[in-house]
Amino acid sequence: MPRMTMIEAIRSAMDVAMGRDDNVVVFGEDVGYFGGVFRCTQGLQQKYGRSRCFDAPISELGIVGAAVGMASYGLKPCIEIQFADYVYPAYDQIVSEAARLRYRSNGEFTCPIVIRMPTGGGIFGGQTHSQSPEALFTHVSGLKVVVPSNPLDAKGLLIASIEDPDPVIFLEPKRLYNGPFDGHHDRPVTAWSKHDLGEVPEGHYTVPLGKAEIRRPGSAVTVLAYGTMVYVAQAAAEETGIDAEVIDLRTLLPLDLETIVASVKKTRRCVVVHEATLTSGFGAELVSLVQENCFYHLEAPVARVAGWDTPYPHAQEWDYFPGPKRVGEALIETMEA
Amino acid sequence: MTDNPSPLKFHVPEPEVRPGGTPDFSNVPIPKAGSVDRPPVDVDPRTIRDLAYSIIRVLNREGDAVGPWAGTLTDEEQLEGLRHMMTLRTFDARMQMAQRQGKTSFYMQHMGEEAVSCAFRKALNKGDMNFPTYRQAGLLIAGGYPMVDMMNQIYSNEKDPLKGRQLPIMYSAKEHGFFSISGNLTTQYIQAVGWAMASAIKGDTKIAVGWVGDGATAESDFHAALVFASTYRAPVVLNVVNNQWAISTFQGIARGGSGTFAARGLGFGIPALRVDGNDYLAVHAVAKWAAERARSNLGPTLVEYVTYRVGAHSTSDDPSAYRPKTESDAWPLGDPVIRLKNHLIRRGLWSDDRHKQTEAEILETVIAAQKEAESHGTLHAGGKPSTRDMFEGVYAEMPAHLRRQRQKAGV
Numbered sequence: 001m002p003r004m005t006m007i008e009a010i011r012s013a014m015d016v017a018m019g020r021d022d023n024v025v026v027f028g029e030d031v032g033y034f035g036g037v038f039r040c041t042q043g044l045q046q047k048y049g050r051s052r053c054f055d056a057p058i059s060e061l062g063i064v065g066a067a068v069g070m071a072s073y074g075l076k077p078c079i080e081i082q083f084a085d086y087v088y089p090a091y092d093q094i095v096s097e098a099a100r101l102r103y104r105s106n107g108e109f110t111c112p113i114v115i116r117m118p119t120g121g122g123i124f125g126g127q128t129h130s131q132s133p134e135a136l137f138t139h140v141s142g143l144k145v146v147v148p149s150n151p152l153d154a155k156g157l158l159i160a161s162i163e164d165p166d167p168v169i170f171l172e173p174k175r176l177y178n179g180p181f182d183g184h185h186d187r188p189v190t191a192w193s194k195h196d197l198g199e200v201p202e203g204h205y206t207v208p209l210g211k212a213e214i215r216r217p218g219s220a221v222t223v224l225a226y227g228t229m230v231y232v233a234q235a236a237a238e239e240t241g242i243d244a245e246v247i248d249l250r251t252l253l254p255l256d257l258e259t260i261v262a263s264v265k266k267t268r269r270c271v272v273v274h275e276a277t278l279t280s281g282f283g284a285e286l287v288s289l290v291q292e293n294c295f296y297h298l299e300a301p302v303a304r305v306a307g308w309d310t311p312y313p314h315a316q317e318w319d320y321f322p323g324p325k326r327v328g329e330a331l332i333e334t335m336e337a
Numbered sequence: 338m339t340d341n342p343s344p345l346k347f348h349v350p351e352p353e354v355r356p357g358g359t360p361d362f363s364n365v366p367i368p369k370a371g372s373v374d375r376p377p378v379d380v381d382p383r384t385i386r387d388l389a390y391s392i393i394r395v396l397n398r399e400g401d402a403v404g405p406w407a408g409t410l411t412d413e414e415q416l417e418g419l420r421h422m423m424t425l426r427t428f429d430a431r432m433q434m435a436q437r438q439g440k441t442s443f444y445m446q447h448m449g450e451e452a453v454s455c456a457f458r459k460a461l462n463k464g465d466m467n468f469p470t471y472r473q474a475g476l477l478i479a480g481g482y483p484m485v486d487m488m489n490q491i492y493s494n495e496k497d498p499l500k501g502r503q504l505p506i507m508y509s510a511k512e513h514g515f516f517s518i519s520g521n522l523t524t525q526y527i528q529a530v531g532w533a534m535a536s537a538i539k540g541d542t543k544i545a546v547g548w549v550g551d552g553a554t555a556e557s558d559f560h561a562a563l564v565f566a567s568t569y570r571a572p573v574v575l576n577v578v579n580n581q582w583a584i585s586t587f588q589g590i591a592r593g594g595s596g597t598f599a600a601r602g603l604g605f606g607i608p609a610l611r612v613d614g615n616d617y618l619a620v621h622a623v624a625k626w627a628a629e630r631a632r633s634n635l636g637p638t639l640v641e642y643v644t645y646r647v648g649a650h651s652t653s654d655d656p657s658a659y660r661p662k663t664e665s666d667a668w669p670l671g672d673p674v675i676r677l678k679n680h681l682i683r684r685g686l687w688s689d690d691r692h693k694q695t696e697a698e699i700l701e702t703v704i705a706a707q708k709e710a711e712s713h714g715t716l717h718a719g720g721k722p723s724t725r726d727m728f729e730g731v732y733a734e735m736p737a738h739l740r741r742q743r744q745k746a747g748v
C-alpha cells in the first residue's frame with residue numbers, strides 16, 4: 001500500500017472525490033496554480049482544470065459565502081481557509097448561513113460544503129498561525145466538526161465529509177502534517193512513511209463521521225483526545241507508566257458517545273485534553289457528558305488539560321502547549337484522587 | 338427570452354507568464370515621468386478620475402526630477418531618504434540571514450518596495466498614526482525608531498518590547514505613530530478610519546494612515562474602510578501597496594475587472610491617485626498632497642503605489658514555484674535605491690564612491706545593533722521573556738482563573 005504524509009492523504013482525498021463527482025470544486029487562497037501554502041491541493045488544477053480548482057481573492061467571507069451559493073446550486077465545494085486563525089471574517093456565513101440553510105428553508109436549500117483549515121500550534125507561528133477554534137463550531141447547530149490525527153483517517157474522513165449532505169468543518173492539525181508529533185519538540189518526529197497509519201489506500205474509501213477509535217487500549221484511566229493531543233496523551237501514558245486508554249475522537253460532532261461511555265465505565269477515571277484554551281473549550285462538553293453518563297462509575301473528578309487562557313504566544317510556545325508533562329501530571333493526579 | 342442560449346463560461350484570471358515563460362510587462366502602461374497633472378488639494382474629486390488610471394512619476398529614465406510633482410524635498414532630505422532605504426535593505430538582509438541561521442522563526446523583507454514606506458513617513462507629523470501591514474518597516478527606520486528594539490522583537494529576546502508574545506516583525510510603536518500590527522489581514526484599514534474619525538470628533542489636528550497590500554484589498558474591511566472614510570470625510574490617507582503579488586496569487590485575482598486598485602475609490606467619491614512606488618520623490622509628493630488634504634478637512638484620499646515584490650513573500654515562501662525567476666529584472670519601474678542614487682549622482686550630490694562608503698557604514702551600524710540585540714538573546718538561545726509574561730496583559734487586571742492557571746504553571 002502507498003505511504004502518504006497527511007498532506008498527501010488530504011490531497012488524495014480531494015483527488016478521488018473530484019474524480020468521482022464533477023460537482024466537487026476546490027478553491028481558496030493560493031490553492032490553484034500553486035497548490036496551497038501547505039501544498040494540499042498541488043496538482044489538482046492541472047488535473048481538473050481551472051473551473052474545478054482555482055485561486056480565490058483574499059476574502060474568507062467571500063470564499064465561504066460563494067461556497068454556500070454554489071452548494072445551493074448543487075455543487076459540492078471543498079474549500080480551504082489558509083489557517084484556522086483566518087476563518088473569523090467568514091463566521092457569519094458559517095454560523096448564520098451554512099449551518100442553518102437546511103433548517104430555515106425546510107430542506108429546499110442545503111449546504112454540502114467542507115471547510116478545511118490547518119489548526120493548532122507548535123510551529124512558532126504566534127497568535128495568528130496557531131489557534132484551535134473547534135469549540136466555536138461545535139457550539140453551532142447544523143455544523144459537523146472533524147479533526148483527523150493521521151493520514152489514513154484524514155483521507156477517509158475527508159472523503160466522507162465531502163460526500164456528507166451537510167456543512168463540515170474539517171480541522172487539520174498542521175503539526176501532524178509530516179509525522180505523529182507527541183509534544184516533545186526537542187526530539188525528531190517519526191515520518192508518516194515509518195508509521196502504520198501512514199499506509200493509505202490509493203482509491204476511494206471512507207471513515208464514517210461520528211466514530212471514535214481507541215489508539216491505546218488500557219485499563220487505568222480513559223483519555224479523550226483528538227488531533228495532536230492523541231500522540232501527546234500516548235506519550236504521557238508511556239512516560240508515567242499509567243495504563244491509560246487513549247481514545248481518538250476523530251469527529252467532535254457528531255460525537256461517538258458510546259465508545260467514550262463504555263471506556264469510562266471500564267476504567268472509572270477520565271482525563272480530557274485539548275490544545276485549545278480551557279474556558280468554554282470542547283473539553284467542557286466532554287466532561288459534562290461523562291458525568292451525565294458515568295457519574296456512578298467515576299472514582300475521581302474528571303480532569304482537563306488544555307491551552308492556558310491566553311492568546312497563543314510566540315516565544316513561550318512550549319510553556320503554553322499542553323505537552324506530555326502536563327498531561328502526565330493530570331494522569332497521576334487522577335490516579336491518586 | 339433567448340431561444341438558444343449559449344453555455345455560460347467560468348472565468349478565472351491568470352497572469353500572463355508562469356515559471357518557464359519569459360516575463361513580459363509590455364502590457365503595463367507606464368506614463369512618462371512628469372506627464373501627470375498636479376491638481377490643487379481642494380480639487381473636485383469628480384474632475385480627477387483619470388488620476389486613478391495613470392501613474393504619477395517624478396524621476397525619469399535619465400535620473401532627472403521632472404514635472405509638477407517634483408520639488409517637495411530639499412537636497413538634504415533626499416540624501417537622507419537614500420540612506421533610509423539603504424538602511425532598510427541592509428536591515429532586511431541581516432535579519433533574513435539571522436532567520437536562516439535559526440535565530441528567529443520568521444521574517445518578511447521589503448526588497449524593491451523600500452521607497453513606499455520610507456518616503457511616506459517624511460510626509461507625516463508627530464502625533465499622526467499609521468495602521469501598517471508587515472511590509473512597512475520603513476516607517477520605523479525613517480522615523481528614527483531604534484533598530485535594536487526592532488531586532489529585540491524579531492528575536493523574541495529578554496528585551497523584546499512585546500515580551501515574546503508576537504510573531505517576529507509584528508511591531509508595535511505608539512510613540513512612533515505605528516499601530517500594533519495584526520497577522521489578520523486588512524483589519525487595520527477600517528481601524529485607521531476610526532482613529533481618524535476620533536481625531537475629528539475631538540477637534541484635534543492629527544491624521545491617520547491606513548496601509549494594505551493588493552491582495553488584502555479583497556477583504557471586507559477594505560470596503561468598510563472606504564464607506565466610513567467617505568461618509569464621515571475622515572482625515573485619513575488610505576494606501577494600497579500593489580506589489581503585483583499576494584503570496585502566489587497575482588494582483589488580477591484581487592483586482593478583478595477594475596482597471597486599477599486606485600479606481601476602487603471612485604465609486605465612494607474618494608479622490609484616488611496612482612503613483613510610481615519605486616520613485617522616492619513621487620511617493621513623497623503624493624503622500625504630502627494626500628496628507629495635506631486630510632489636514633485641511635478635505636477628507637480621505639486613496640493612493641495606489643505601483644511597485645514589485647522582488648523577494649519571496651516571507652521566509653516560508655519560494656516564489657520560483659509560481660512566477661518566473663527573472664520577473665523582477667523585467668519590472669519596468671526599476672529599483673528604488675538605484676533610481677534615487679542615480680538622480681543624486683546626476684545632480685552632483687552623490688557619487689559611486691560615497692555610495693559604497695555609506696553602504697559599508699550602514700552595514701557596520703546594523704551589525705552593531707544586531708550584536709547588541711543578540712547579547713539579550715535570540716529565539717532559541719540566551720535571554721528570553723519569562724513564562725510569567727505570557728499570562729500578563731490579557732486583561733488590565735488578571736482575573737482569578739488566569740491567576741490560578743499561572744500558579745499551576747509554576748511561574
Ligand SMILES: Cc1ncc(C[n+]2csc(CCOP(=O)(O)OP(=O)(O)O)c2C)c(N)n1
Nearest residue numbers: 086472520521522550551552553582583584
Ligand atoms: C485574514 C487573513 N487571511 C489570510 C492570511 C494569509 N496571508 C498572509 S499575507 C497574505 C498575502 C497578502 O498579500 P498582499 O495583501 O498583496 O500583501 P503583500 O504580502 O504582497 O505585501 C495572505 C494570504 C492572513 N494573514 N490573514
Ligand SMILES: [Mg+2]
Nearest residue numbers: 550551582583
Ligand atoms: Mg501584494
